[in-house]
Amino acid sequence: MVLETKQHYQVLDGLRGVAAITVVIFHFMEIAIPNPAESFITHAYLAVDFFFCLSGFVIAYAYDNRIQIIGIKSFLKLRLIRLHPLVVIGTIWGMIAFMVDPFSDLFTKYQPLFWPMLITSLLMIPYAVVPERYFNIFHLNPPSWSLFWEYVGSIVYALILVRVGKKVLWTLAIVGAIALFIEAHHATNLGVGWSGDNFWGGGVRAFFPFVAGILVYRSGFVFRSKFGFLLPSLLLMIAFLIPFSTTYNWFVEPLVVILYFPLLLALGAGAVPGHRTEKVCTFFGEISYPLYMIHYPFIWIFFSYVQRYKPSLQEMSIITVAGTLLLIFLSYLVLVFIDKPIRQYLKRKIVLR
Numbered sequence: 001m002v003l004e005t006k007q008h009y010q011v012l013d014g015l016r017g018v019a020a021i022t023v024v025i026f027h028f029m030e031i032a033i034p035n036p037a038e039s040f041i042t043h044a045y046l047a048v049d050f051f052f053c054l055s056g057f058v059i060a061y062a063y064d065n066r067i068q069i070i071g072i073k074s075f076l077k078l079r080l081i082r083l084h085p086l087v088v089i090g091t092i093w094g095m096i097a098f099m100v101d102p103f104s105d106l107f108t109k110y111q112p113l114f115w116p117m118l119i120t121s122l123l124m125i126p127y128a129v130v131p132e133r134y135f136n137i138f139h140l141n142p143p144s145w146s147l148f149w150e151y152v153g154s155i156v157y158a159l160i161l162v163r164v165g166k167k168v169l170w171t172l173a174i175v176g177a178i179a180l181f182i183e184a185h186h187a188t189n190l191g192v193g194w195s196g197d198n199f200w201g202g203g204v205r206a207f208f209p210f211v212a213g214i215l216v217y218r219s220g221f222v223f224r225s226k227f228g229f230l231l232p233s234l235l236l237m238i239a240f241l242i243p244f245s246t247t248y249n250w251f252v253e254p255l256v257v258i259l260y261f262p263l264l265l266a267l268g269a270g271a272v273p274g275h276r277t278e279k280v281c282t283f284f285g286e287i288s289y290p291l292y293m294i295h296y297p298f299i300w301i302f303f304s305y306v307q308r309y310k311p312s313l314q315e316m317s318i319i320t321v322a323g324t325l326l327l328i329f330l331s332y333l334v335l336v337f338i339d340k341p342i343r344q345y346l347k348r349k350i351v352l353r
Contacts, residue, residue, distance in 0.1 A: 009058070010281040011271040014229045015236055015264075016054055017284020019047035020291045022240050023143075024324050027299045031306055032316035042244040045191045048146050049257045050236070051292075052206045053265050055150060056213025059157055064218070072158045077350055079154045085342045087147055089334060090293040091121040094140030097297035103304035106132060124148050128196025133300070135196040142296050145194040149206035161214060169215050176208030180254040189249040190257065205257075212262045221262075222270040229277040232268045239264075283332075290339055291331035298323060 026044030036042040067075050095118055099107050110117070113129055117140055120127035124144065126137035138144035161169070183204040184190050193202020215221070239256050273281045302319060305311070311319075 008282075008285065009061075009269050010273050010278060010285070011229050011232055011268045012054060012058070012265070013285025013288075014273065014277070014281030015232055015268050016051070017281075017286075017288040017291075018233050018236055019050050020288040021284075021324065021328065022237070023047045023292060024295045024327055025320065026240075027296065028302065028316075028320035028323060031299070031303050032313060032320060036244040037246075039244070041240055043242045043253070043256075044240040046239055046253060046256060048193075049190065049205055049209050050239075050261050050264075051146065052149070052153070053209035053213040053216075053257075053261045055153065056157075056210040056215075057217045057265055057269065058213075059154070060214040060217040063157075064162060067158065067162050075158050076154065078347075079151075081343050081346045081350065083147060083150060085339055085346075086290060086293040086334075087124065087141075087144060088122060089338060090141040090144065090296075091118065091138075093294055094121070094297040094300075097301055098140060101301050101304050103301065103308045106130065106304075124151060126196070126199060128199075136194055137196055137199055140297075141293065142194055143292055145202055146206075147293075149193070149202050152203070153206055153210045157210075157214075161211070166215065166218055169211055169218070173208060173211045173215060176204075176211055177254070177258045179204045180208050180257060181250070184250040184254050187250075188246060190253045209257055209261060212258075213265060216262050216265050216269070221266045223267045224270040225267065227267065227271045229271070229273040229281055232264060232271055235264055235267070286335055287328060287331040290334045291327060294331060294334055295327045298327060 022041065022044045026039075026041050026047075029039050029041055030036070033039045063075060070078075101107065107114075110130060117127060117129065119125075121138050121140045121144065124138075124147065126145075126148065127139075128135040128137045130136065130139045133139055136142040136145070137148075164172075180190070183192065183201050187198060187201060190201075190205060192198035193205050239260055242252060242256070245252070302323065306316065
């Protein structure tokens with residue numbers, strides 16, 4: 001979920017794809033195995049914090065020396081063009097899935113609120129109205145919660161962060177790190193931001209990693225190496241596979257975000273993929289955002305199916321594997337035939353004229 005730049009950090013592109021795929025598996029698994037202590041991938045929600053860190057790094061790389069030339073207005077237009085087509089696509093697909101879900105009658109119950117739900121989702125206005133679905137602030141497409149904070153981060157970057165020095169950034173990072181610990185202790189973990197009950201936790205989650213990503217870039221904190229793509233991918237997965245602990249989550253998760261993710265970002269930025277994995281990194285990077293933004297309506301249908309038919313764990317495991325693969329393929333189709341053409345058209349009509 002980053003801006004297009006004059007040059008790609010290919011390993012970071014690949015890591016973004018790994019994180020997006022992991023999020024999809026996690027969302028299937030939290031329905032198949034509701035008890036997080038029993039899930040093997042229970043900390044994959046931290047992938048969102050890694051996305052925020054990546055965004056800070058890549059936006060600073062792409063625009064620190066460019067925004068004064070193109071102006072804030074053009075920067076925000078470019079950001080909107082990069083992010084919002086898939087917000088709209090994901091919302092439309094979420095609307096269709098909500099209406100035709102064969103295993104749920106929720107649409108009938110909430111039909112009077114349908115237009116407010118649709119409009120607020122399209123305009124990125126939080127609107128938590130479905131308690132049966134845990135008061136998601138964007139019920140039609142729940143992952144939009146993090147895009148809301150991506151937009152906030154972009155605006156704050158353009159108005160403030162692009163102008164401040166490293167001392168101010170370090171101060172902000174320290175404040176953000178403290179806030180992460182406070183939020184994690186209050187909520188018992190960092191899996192917050194997506195619900196009306198924990199909305200402001202999303203801002204806390206976005207604050208530190210976004211600033212940290214900018215700091216990594218401006219400090220030149222990059223580990224040049226020949227590790228390639230595989231090792232950083234395995235190191236990223238370690239963060240998602242940490243065992244769930246109601247006792248230690250509030251302490252361990254902020255440490256992962258504050259210390260581990262910036263180090264991993266520095267490692268990924270300095271790594272060069274091998275000849276065999278270069279195309280994998282490119283593919284993963286390209287499908288990461290479409291995959292993140294279109295997968296959840298399928299998860300809602302899977303949730304409805306599980307609620308109605310109570311399938312076996314084996315059946316749900318098969319659905320998880322097949323569903324993830326199909327969603328990756330669908331994401332590629334959405335990228336090639338919808339998202340890219342729309343973005344290219346908007347750039348020609350809005351930015352380049």
